[in-house]
Amino acid sequence: MGMYKYFSLVFVSMVAFCMFVSCDKAKKHIDVAEGFVKEKKLDEALVEYTKVIEADPNLAEAYYGRGKVYFELERLEDAAADFRKAIDVKSNYIDAHKKLAETFMKIGAPDDEFQKRFKAIQNDPDNAMGYVDLGVFYHKLEKDIDAIEQYKQALELDPNNSFILYNLGVGYLDMGLYEDAETIFKQAIEINPTHDNAHYNLAVALHKRGKIDECIKELNKTLEVNPKYSNSYVIFGLIKLREKKFDEAIAQYNKAMEIDPDNLEARYQRAIVFALQERYDDALAENMKILEKNPKHASAAYNIGVIYHRTDRLDKAMEWYDKVAKKIDPLYEDAYYTRGQLYSMKGDHSKAYSDYLTYAMITKWRTGKDPAVVYNPDEIKEMFLHSVPALKDQAKDQELELKTN
Structure with missing residues (x-):
């Protein structure tokens, strides 16, 4: 009996030793892989x-x-x-959930992804992350109200989860509910003071509310947590732009691009400043570069249309509004609104009417609210019923605004 016990102990010790060696070996490979990533040797890291x-x-x-x-x-x-495999192995792997969502934001969700998420919630209704996953996909389709509802359900299950709070804050931000977004981001930061994205998006909400001093403080906190957070300089640039300090704004956008040469938002905002300075060729060139990197960047394509519109190259403007509405993003409501202006200027009231109504319907579908347009749908209908030419004149006088994201 004693000999049996002795061999059992040796066996257990050997298993533990092997597990330790395996674990240590895995850690070494991960350390090596991370080193390759830092050196940009991605194939070796794989x-x-x-x-x-x-x-x-x-x-x-x-x-x-x-x-x-x-x-x-x-x-x-x-x-x-x-x-997905990382999440299967460790269901509460927050960073993996974040990156999966970010990946699908780039490639679009496979057709069965919604069904997977509905089934995941049915199978495990107490798992908060299931609702977050579904919310992210609603968010991708710009169904912000539905996304917010999912995040709220997740928050009921896990009220102290900064990642869920962050997603809810982004939902409010995209809806234009900046006061609600500010409140939620502050809660997320209270739970996790090192959440750089929460600091940054709080700064965005504060900027939208005109709380510039508080916004600057949050931008500085973002950079304290993450000195490479290049979009912080984009907001600094917007603050300078608000003050009409165009050259200083461009300097901030340049700083963002020094950190991240692929920061399309910095290039996009720089294009807006060029347009405001009436450097239209430079603005067009910048937006074209954005579309080379991201052909689906609807706002850059839309602003190309606006620049042509402002410079009375109306056929080119129509071409770009068509491209946005028909090819890049059929739910880009501003393309319909400005295209409606062009149709009105051309005297094609039927198409103008159709575009204004489409604008109104998309805006209401997305936000749940009637759009704050020059005319509401009933007024537009009344004007067309009476063939009022004033619409043409007023649309022509309407100031064209560049889309600023």
Whole structure:
């Protein structure tokens, strides 16, 4: 009996030793992989992460790390698969949930993704992250009201989760409910003071509310947490733009692009300043560069139309409004509104009427509110019934605004 016990103890010790060695070996591979990532040696990093996964297929961190590398390499389907695997292994892996959502925001959700999320909620109705996943996909379709409802349900299950609060804040921000967004982001930061995205988006909400001093404080806090948060300088630029200090605004956008040369928002805002300075060729060139990087950037395409519109190149303006509405984003309401102005100027009241109504319907669908337009739908209908030419004149006098995101 004593000999049996002795061998049992040795066996258990050997198992523990092997587990320790395996764990230590996996950690070394992950460390090596992370080193390759920092050196931008992404192919070598993939090899190291794959070695870890082959050695231990239940290590969520390895799938997450490899998913991030795939994401950087624009292998988005592979990235989504790895982030999903990381979540399968560790259901409360917040960073993996974030990156999966970010990945699908770039590639679009597969057709069955909603069904998967509905079933996930049905199978586990007490899992807050299931509602967050569904909310993110509603958000992607710009169904902000539905997204907010899902985030609220998630928050009832997990009221102290800063990630859920952050998503709810973004929903309010996109709805233009800046006071609500401010409140929610402050709650998220109270729970997690190092959440750089929450600090940044709080700054955005404060900027929208005209609380400039508080906004600047939050931008500085964002940079304290993450000195490489390039979009902070975009907001600094918007503050300078608000003061009509155009050159200082451009300097801030340039600083953002020094940190991140692919910061399209900085380039986009710089294009707006060029347009305001009536440097229209520069503004067009900047927006074209944005579309080279992201052909689906509807606001850049829309602003190209606005620039042509402002400079009385109306056929070109119509071409770009058509491109936005028909090809890039059929739910981009401003394209219908400004195209309606052009149709009205051309005397095509029927198409103008149709575009104004489309604008109104999309705005109400997205926000749940009637749009604050020059005329409400009933007034527009009344004007067309009586063939009032004033619409043409007033539309022509309407100041064209660049879309500022």
